[in-house]
Amino acid sequence: MTGSESIRILLVDDHAIVREGYRSLLEKQSGMEVVAEATDGAEAYSRFKDCNPDIVVMDISMPGQGGLEAIVRIKQRRPDAKILVFSMHQNPSFAVQATRAGALG
Template identity: 65%
Template sequence: MSSAARTIMLVDDHAVVREGYRAMLQKQPGLRVVAEASDGVEAYRLYKETEPDLVIMDLSMPGIGGIEAIRRLRQWDKRARILVFTMHQNAAFAVQAIRAGASGYVTKTSPPETLVHAVMDALSGKIAISPDIDHELALSHLAGERAAADLLTAREFEVLRMLLAEKTTDEIAEALHLSPKTVANLHSLIKDKLGVGTDIELVRLALRQGILTQVDLREQ
């Protein structure tokens, strides 16, 4: 790395989480946190203002999720480096994040040094995957059922995530800057691609593949 500090933006809807890994990262020589955002829309605005060398992005946030935020950032700047740091330990989310343009995927259950190493790898232009997700990706290839992540685009996966969070068609349309008709069409397309006929079957498939958990259902 050069003598100039490499700049980082943190994106997470929990201030205490941002505070924790800001403190950890700024202990590392040559790293400086220059911006923080609590959602994808704010991240997009601050990225254009600060143009950091790396974005560390959560996936589950109010409004647009991390995958859609990654897609938008990469659309605006093809050189953007984005490292996902999330609680989701499911291969489907990792596949979609990398497909959307992420430079790596690390789970929040990983040791602190795993995140630091991933940051350094991402800044060096490498793809950084935490060992637990590497294992999940390997297992996913052994499963008989085609994973939703393999069948859906990043935009379709984001619509699926919002549908599973019980967002209405109008709420999804507003968050993703789409027309309600387009969202309705995507809803039907998602069910067709995944081979389900009803929303109940869609929820069952999401539970089976770990996209949705029983904890998520209890919290809704």
């Protein structure tokens, strides 16, 4: 990546207000661009295939296909994919499951 290229981000959460907040925070940072959004794991996988982002920022718990399933599918498609997760759950087992599935943190 050259100095003029942005880090391309796929943002995934089932709550629009959360996505808006993360988008606002991320795009205030120099060199970051949210290139796509998704509301669940299935849509995240589809958007990932379409836009090939540098980083996926994803909620773990979503209706339908959740984040853990999406992580597995994305990593199968592109093993070097960089995925960061967030969750409202305080139980560390969710973070452990996400890293075992292939998330970086």
